[in-house]
Each structure stands twice: as structure tokens, then as C-alpha cells.
Amino acid sequence: MTEAQEGVKQKNPWHRPVILLIAFLMVIGIVALVAIAVVQNKQLPQKLKYGIVLDAGSSHTALYIYQWPAEKQNDTGKVQQLEACKVEGPGISSYSKEVTKAGLALNQCLDKAKEIIPEHQHTETPLYLGATAGMRLLRLQDEQQSQRLLNSVEKFIRLYPFNFQGARIIRGQEEGGYGWITINYLLGNFLKDSGWITQLSGGKDTETFGALDLGGASTQITFVPEGDVEPEESTLYFRLYGTSYTVYTHSFLCYGKDQALKLLLAQRKESVSGTITSPCFNKEYTRNLNVTAFYNTPCILGLPNTTQDIIKVIGEGNAEECRKHVRALFSSTDYTLTSCPFNCVYQPQVQGEFVAFSAFYFVMNFLNLTGKEPLKQMKDTIDNFCARSWNEVKDNFPKTRVKYLSEYCFSANYILILLTEGYNFTSDNLNKIQFMRKIKGNDAGWTLGYMLNLTNMIPAELPSPRSLTHTSYVTLMVIFSLFLLILLLLTLLNSRGLLCRAQKGI
Ligand SMILES: Nc1nc2c(ncn2[C@@H]2O[C@H](COP(=O)(O)OP(=O)(O)OP(=O)(O)O)[C@@H](O)[C@H]2O)c(=O)[nH]1
Numbered sequence: 001m002t003e004a005q006e007g008v009k010q011k012n013p014w015h016r017p018v019i020l021l022i023a024f025l026m027v028i029g030i031v032a033l034v035a036i037a038v039v040q041n042k043q044l045p046q047k048l049k050y051g052i053v054l055d056a057g058s059s060h061t062a063l064y065i066y067q068w069p070a071e072k073q074n075d076t077g078k079v080q081q082l083e084a085c086k087v088e089g090p091g092i093s094s095y096s097k098e099v100t101k102a103g104l105a106l107n108q109c110l111d112k113a114k115e116i117i118p119e120h121q122h123t124e125t126p127l128y129l130g131a132t133a134g135m136r137l138l139r140l141q142d143e144q145q146s147q148r149l150l151n152s153v154e155k156f157i158r159l160y161p162f163n164f165q166g167a168r169i170i171r172g173q174e175e176g177g178y179g180w181i182t183i184n185y186l187l188g189n190f191l192k193d194s195g196w197i198t199q200l201s202g203g204k205d206t207e208t209f210g211a212l213d214l215g216g217a218s219t220q221i222t223f224v225p226e227g228d229v230e231p232e233e234s235t236l237y238f239r240l241y242g243t244s245y246t247v248y249t250h251s252f253l254c255y256g257k258d259q260a261l262k263l264l265l266a267q268r269k270e271s272v273s274g275t276i277t278s279p280c281f282n283k284e285y286t287r288n289l290n291v292t293a294f295y296n297t298p299c300i301l302g303l304p305n306t307t308q309d310i311i312k313v314i315g316e317g318n319a320e321e322c323r324k325h326v327r328a329l330f331s332s333t334d335y336t337l338t339s340c341p342f343n344c345v346y347q348p349q350v351q352g353e354f355v356a357f358s359a360f361y362f363v364m365n366f367l368n369l370t371g372k373e374p375l376k377q378m379k380d381t382i383d384n385f386c387a388r389s390w391n392e393v394k395d396n397f398p399k400t401r402v403k404y405l406s407e408y409c410f411s412a413n414y415i416l417i418l419l420t421e422g423y424n425f426t427s428d429n430l431n432k433i434q435f436m437r438k439i440k441g442n443d444a445g446w447t448l449g450y451m452l453n454l455t456n457m458i459p460a461e462l463p464s465p466r467s468l469t470h471t472s473y474v475t476l477m478v479i480f481s482l483f484l485l486i487l488l489l490l491t492l493l494n495s496r497g498l499l500c501r502a503q504k505g506i
């Protein structure tokens with residue numbers, strides 16, 4: 001040791017504790033960095049869970065398989081659709097005269113579920129069946145028969161190893177509510193930013209999107225209105241992830257697009273020869289309707305006044321006229337189940353963004369009208385489509401199912417009037433509607449929300465975060481790195497100071 005160094009040591013008795021303190025803090029800093037990295041990147045054991053929902057709609061049944069990591073079931077957006085299987089044939093309500101066939105039809109999709117879900121998890125996988133408007137209508141017509149049908153379907157599903165939770169007809173309000181939950185869950189609208197920094201500062205609420213569902217036999221509108229929601233039967237209260245929501249919902253039975261078409265055609269008085277003309281089909285289009293089968297719905301009171309078994313519908317292809325016929329369905333009608341569907345039902349002013357799915361999407365997508373086109377452009381496109389002759393349309397879209405293709409003119413006009421005169425969207429806020437079939441790979445519909453609710457997968461309160469969000473992780477890393485850098489600089493400055501002093505021989 002030189003004399004100078006010896007002198008420094010004697011003249012700066014504090015230098016050792018300072019260096020020790022700096023070294024100690026550096027060790028803490030490094031331990032903290034390593035600990036954060038380990039916590040953040042630790043591999044959780046990835047056990048996957050499964051759930052199955054059967055959507056027994058009026059026009060068809062679909063089976064959905066959902067999957068989620070077992071440890072993260074309360075986080076939002078963790079449940080994902082793994083598979084969608086369309087059941088062959090019509091909806092279960094069409095089997096009212098041959099109830100055993102309704103269950104049998106499900107076997108292909110249930111077999112598929114058995115293949116996809118690991119065998120050792122079959123018995124713990126919950127399976128739900130929810131039936132919607134088709135079964136609501138059958139129950140109105142014949143309650144016992146609808147129960148027999150459900151029992152028969154249940155009996156068939158019990159042959160499978162899944163944890164079957166029963167088949168039931170869900171209420172229109174549930175259908176609307178669960179659809180609203182599905183889309184907002186998938187869009188990530190429920191969870192405030194769960195980063196701990198944001199949470200400490202109160203978190204930020206995200207607005208929810210309204211949900212518009214157009215099925216074959218009913219249509220639902222569900223959204224959070226600006227003011228109060230009035231009638232109790234149209235109000236849903238949810239507490240999800242620490243936020244309370246008061247939601248307006250209404251389901252219009254008989255105003256799904258298939259039943260609405262029946263109402264529309266029932267307005268027309270057939271000629272003696274048993275033909276009716278309709279501006280809602282393309283010119284040259286003809287369809288023979290079996291009177292008993294077509295009008296066998298409680299939505300229409302009484303059969304048309306005809307002696308014919310078959311009524312021939314002839315298309316006229318006139319969108320403007322078609323909208324007049326559709327409008328008539330929305331005002332008071334004396335031959336339908338609901339005498340005053342839209343004008344007498346309370347609905348707060350639509351508010352915020354909406355997602356429109358099912359037939360809203362199928363129809364608007366076919367007409368390339370899913371890009372928030374202005375009302376005028378929507379009308380023009382629909383007018384042009386309806387004005388085309390059926391033969392031309394058929395030639396242009398040889399791959400499209402004739403049933404769908406022939407009804408696009410009616411369906412598009414129906415959607416336009418339903419949105420603007422039923423739900424009261426205006427040319428100013430029609431562009432708030434996004435027509436979507438899927439959100440992040442998941443079908444938009446009520447089934448996901450139904451399963452999330454029944455499996456208690458959406459907590460009322462915000463779960464405490466187990467690991468850091470990416471933002472928090474990066475923030476912590478930056479803070480600790482700066483901390484270490486400062487310590488390093490201090491050490492450098494300190495040792496330079498010592499050196500200077502040593503050189504000066506202080
Ligand atoms: N264009 C087109 N129409 C479809 C398609 N799939 C279903 N539809 C029709 O769209 C309408 C609504 O279908 P869904 O949403 O499945 O109706 P649903 O669930 O059976 O009926 P609800 O019980 O009233 O909900 C029905 O008239 C169907 O026939 C499709 O892929 N393309």
C-alpha cells in the first residue's frame with residue numbers, strides 16, 4: 001500500500017461504509033431483477049379445461065367446444081372456442097312430430113366432441129343445451145310436446161360421457177344478455193387495465209358494445225343506455241370484474257327473419273288461383289308454399305283463407321315496395337301473435353358502438369355492406385340487388401344455397417327497416433354498427449356468455465393479479481436498471497474522487 005492510499009484511508013474514514021452500502025444496494029437491485037424475471041416468466045403448469053354448449057336454434061343446432069387454461073379461468077379473454085360443429089338438418093323444434101329423431105341428429109357433433117376432448121376429461125367436461133325461439137314457439141303451441149321433445153333430447157345426450165347439465169329453453173332476456181356478455185368478453189371490454197399501476201390509480205373503465213342478434217325466429221337488442229332503464233323485465237343487472245352494469249335488453253319473438261317472412265307473406269291475400277306476388281323476391285322467382293306447413297306457426301293467428309294446399313309466390317323485385325310491406329309488420333297487426341311489436345315496446349335511445357351478428361352478418365356480408373357504408377349506399381345496393389332478375393342472380397352466385405340467395409332481397413330490406421324503424425338507428429349512428437360473425441376466432445352469439453355464467457367464470461370482483469402485466473414488467477425493469485445505473489455512476493464518481501484526492505495527496 002502506498003503512502004498516499006494509506007493517507008486516503010486515514011483521511012476519509014467514511015469511504016468504506018459508503019462502498020459497502022453501494023455494494024449492498026447493488027446486490028439488492030440484482031436480486032430484485034432476477035426475482036422479477038423469474039416471477040414473470042415462470043411456466044405455469046398448463047392444464048386445459050373444456051366446456052360444451054349446444055345452441056338449439058330455430059333453424060339449426062350448433063355445438064361449440066370451449067377451452068381454457070385451468071389456472072386462468074377467471075381472467076378475461078382466456079376462454080377460446082376450439083371447435084364449432086353444425087348439426088345436420090333443421091332445428092330441434094322441427095322434430096316435434098318425431099321427437100326421438102331430434103337427439104339422434106346430434107350424434108355426429110357429439111362424437112366429434114368425444115374425439116377432440118381428451119378421454120380422461122370427458123366426465124368433468126360440462127355440457128349445456130340451450131334452446132331458443134323455435135322451442136319457445138313450440139311451447140306456445142303445445143307445452144307438453146315441447147317438454148317431451150326436450151326430454152328425448154336429454155335422454156340421448158346422457159348416453160355420452162360428458163357432465164351434462166340439462167337441456168332448457170332459455171328466455172329471450174337471457175339470450176340477449178348472454179350475447180352481450182360474449183361480445184364484450186371477447187373484445188376485452190370488461191376488464192379495466194389490470195396492470196397494478198393502473199389499478200392503484202383507480203383503473204380505467206372501457207365502454208361496452210351493444211349486441212344485435214337476428215335469428216330465424218327472434219331478434220334481440222341489448223345495450224347499456226345513457227339514462228335509466230325502465231321496465232324491470234327489460235333490465236339486466238350484472239356485476240363483472242368489479243364494475244356494475246345496468247343493461248337494457250329486449251327479445252322480439254316472431255321477428256327473427258324466417259318468422260318475419262311468414263308474417264310478410266301472410267299479409268298478402270292470395271288470388272283465387274292460389275298465387276301471391278311479393279316485391280321482396282327477385283323478378284322471375286317463384287316458390288311453392290305448402291300452406292299447412294308454412295303457416296303452422298303461433299306467430300300467425302289463423303291460416304290464410306284459401307282452399308288450395310299450395311300457394312305459389314311470384315317475385316316482383318322492388319325494394320321500395322318491399323320496405324312498405326316490411327313496415328306494415330312493425331305497426332299494429334291484427335293477425336299476428338304480437339299485436340304491436342315495436343311501437344309499444346319501450347326502448348331507450350340506442351347509444352355507443354354495436355356488434356350485429358348471426359343473420360345481420362350473413363345478409364350484410366353477402367351484399368358487401370359490412371364496411372359501415374352510409375344509409376344511402378345501403379339502400380342503393382339493396383335496391384339494385386332486388387331489381388336483378390332471379391335467373392341472373394342464380395347465374396351469378398351458383399355456389400350460394402338457393403334458400404339463402406332467394407331471400408337476400410327480403411332479408412336486406414327487413415334488416416334495414418328493423419334497424420332504422422324498429423331499433424331507431426339513424427343515418428348518423430348506423431355507422432356505429434359493426435357486422436361481425438366472429439370475434440378473435442370465436443363465433444359471436446349467446447353460447448359463450450351462457451357457459452361463462454353457468455361455470456362462474458366471470459367473477460363479480462376484480463381478481464388480484466398473480467403475475468405482472470407486460471407494461472408493469474417493463475416499468476419495473478426500467479426502474480431497477482436505472483437504479484443500478486445510478487449506483488454504478490455513484491461508485492465511479494466516488495472512486496474517481498478518491499483517486500483525485502489520492503493524486504493530490506490529500
Ligand atoms: N345467408 C346465410 N344465412 C344463414 C347462414 N346460416 C344460417 N342462416 C340463416 O340466418 C338466419 C339466422 O340463423 P341463426 O342465427 O342460426 O338462427 P337460429 O339460431 O337458428 O334462430 P333463433 O332460435 O331465432 O336464434 C336463419 O334464417 C338461417 O337460415 C349462412 O351461413 N348464410
Ligand SMILES: [Ca+2]
Nearest residue numbers: 057132215358
Ligand atoms: Ca340464435
